[in-house]
Amino acid sequence: MESRNLPVIAVVGPTGTGKSDLAIALAQRLGGEIVNADALQFYRGMDIGTAKLAMEQRGGIQHHLMDIMDLREEASVAQFQFQARECFAQIFSRGKVPVLVGGSGLYVRAALDVIDFPPTDPAVRTRLEHEVQRDGEQTLRDHLARIDPVSAARKLDLRRAIRAVEVFEISGRPFSSYMPERKYVQPAIQLGLNLDRASLHERLAQRVHLMDAQGLANEVRQLIPRGLREGKTSSRAIGYQQYLDFIDGHISRAEAIEQTIVATRQFARRQITWFNADDRVTWFDPSEDGMIERALEHLRQATSNS
Known part of the structure; x- marks a missing residue:
């Protein structure tokens, strides 16, 4: 296979299944570059807890969209969509194939699918929050039931209900109208990795x-003096939240380990549900x-039939 004949390749699935290793192997065989779609690997310094590969572990393959944010910043799916698609275009322009890899489902879809993100306005949201407190x-x-009955019927939690009203006030469109289609914005192939539950649980532990x-x-x-506690996303990351509790003396080291294992397994289950859909x-x-040869054979068949 020549890289110029290949679409975007995405390696997806739950955490701990070896997505990075497969992505590197495919990039080496196909002449590719990797685009990160793990939202926590955006953050500089969050290395061990996100299983971020060190430079010497990246197989000589260029990796994009890693270590691009400070801990206090909040990741934006819409911004990632723009950045990922810019990376795809640049990689294709070099005659190579983009290999998107990660388990953050919404970020993967943002990069691959036709998705129109609803607008946001913090001032409108703050006003609506005050109105909820008052009324x-x-x-x-x-x-919400009057302006967007579809969203109202979904029984959103309060935060999402406020968000739905915010979107309508800004755009004049119901929040439900922004629901994405499963339609690629450009040709793509998704390869998923998963194990049986017992094996996955053991590997995660x-x-x-x-x-x-x-x-x-x-x-x-x-990372604490660099803003870990203040980061809305980084401070809640699995492992980091539990080890902050350990450092603060609220739980023991053994409890931090066990709570991280449980949270990681729960996260993997949500990832499986997302990608299985x-x-x-x-x-x-x-x-x-x-597995690498089987993945390559699937890519050969998929591209020959397209």
Whole structure:
């Protein structure tokens, strides 16, 4: 296969399944560059807890959209969409193939699919929050039912209900009208990695213990003066939240490890649910022999039939 004949390749699935290793192998074989779609790997310094590959582990492959944000910044899906598509265009212009890799489902869809993101206005949102405090939640929900019955019927939590009213006030369009289609903005192929539940759970537990041994607690300590506590996204990241509690003396190190394992397993389950809902994903078991060759053969067949 020649890279100029290939679409965007996306390697997706739950955490801990070896997505980065497959992406690097494919990029090496196909002449590609990697675009990160793990939202937590955007953050500088969040290395151990996000399983971010060190430079010497990246197989000589150029990686994009890693270490691009400070801890206090809040990740934006809309901004990522623009950045990822710019990366795709630049990689294609060099005669190479973009390999998108990550388990942040919404970010993957933002990069690949036709999605029109609803506008936002903090001033409108703040006003609506004050109105809820003054008039009560039901008044807002009654208003939402009038302007966007589809969203109202979804029984959104209060934060999302306020967001739906905010979007209508800014754009004049119902929040529900922004629901994305499963339609690629440009040709793409998604390869999914997953294991049976017992194997995945065991692998995730081993991974958390390895992160602890590699010095996750020290990493968290070093990130505190850089703004870890103040970051809305970074401070809530799995592992970092638990180890902040450990450092603050609220839980023991063993409890931090166990809580991180549980939270990681729950996150993996949500990832599986998200990607399973997309029938465009072709799944592979990374524990089986010859996975790289099987993935390459699938790409050959998919591109020859397109």
